[in-house]
Amino acid sequence: MFEQTPFEGVTAHPNGVVVNPGQKELRSRLLLDAMGHFSPIVQQARQGKKPDAVCMVVGSCAIGFPKNDSGDLIVSFTPLQNQCQYFWEAFPARDGRTTYLFTYLDADPDRPTLEMLFEDYLRLLPEYQQVSLEQLQFKRALFGFFPCYQQSPLQPQWNRILPVGDSSGSQSPLSFGGFGAMIRHLKRLTEGIHESLQVDALDRRALALLQPYQPNLAVTWLFQRAMSVGANQKIAANQINQVLSGVFKEMSALGEPILKPFLQDVVQFPALAQTMVRTAIFHPGLVLKVVPQVGLPTLLNWLIHYGNLAGYSALNPLGRSLQPWAKKLPPIPQYYVRRWFDAWQYGAGGDYLE
Incomplete structure (x- = not known):
């Protein structure tokens, strides 16, 4: 432009x-x-x-934190508050340390405002980073939301x-x-x-x-639902924390090849299947609590995408083996075939690189 x-x-x-x-x-x-x-x-x-979900996020970059070169991808240390489960991220920055508070919601008009979320951020930040607000000099502030469909x-x-x-x-x-x-x-x-x-x-x-449609993205809607609670829904205050603790414990036990792609927003069928099986075996009570929380229609819809993820995972190697054949096709058919191969690869998380 x-x-x-x-x-x-x-x-x-x-x-x-x-x-x-x-x-x-x-x-x-x-x-x-x-x-x-x-x-x-x-x-x-x-x-x-209307968006099907919203991620609200507030944060800042400030100096005055104790020396800390580590980072957090996802931390939760409070139960449900204002019908929200609060998650935190923190990273070292040139101007001190960057910290975020974020939460997953539906788009109900009665949800907290960004101003209210920022108030909770400032209230809870000292506990999260073990520092008083008086010690901090804020350089930048961030606030916004991301609609999801x-x-x-x-x-x-x-x-x-x-x-x-x-x-x-x-x-x-x-x-x-x-x-x-x-x-x-x-x-x-x-x-x-x-x-x-x-x-x-x-x-x-x-x-x-x-x-194209990507089943490895579609299956994550179940996780989003499991990490949030409806505006008028009643669940135990620590249920989301308990579910996440159980799931991440089993992913950690399976090792980095399972955990790392997920943390980089890449879902792959073998990793997901192993995690689901271990969680069901070692934490059956948590799984039973999640079903009424997310709802049966959401679960049934997820099973369709889960099956598609398995199918794309099987088709991806076939697409790779047919690449030499595709190059011999006329230009228009070649364009369509190569896009199908790409959809299988990315839809299965086959694009992931360490």
């Missing part, structure tokens, strides 16, 4: 797109929408649909317009946004977009293959 020129609209034509028609026009064969969750194109595509990644609704990053919703409901997901998918996206332009496969059906 041009600098100091707001996006006003885009018109898709049979042979290209025109951004800001009638003004300072920009013409192209393909528009990549990287304007985020609140992109006007995405809002039109989703037609005002089960209808993700968002399929292109129009020819020649492709959502990427947060616009596509290609992240799991556990992660903080689509930027990291886009980075992990960068090779697949750049090669796929290049091929689509080369062979002129720019209609919505062809572009949809660049943001």
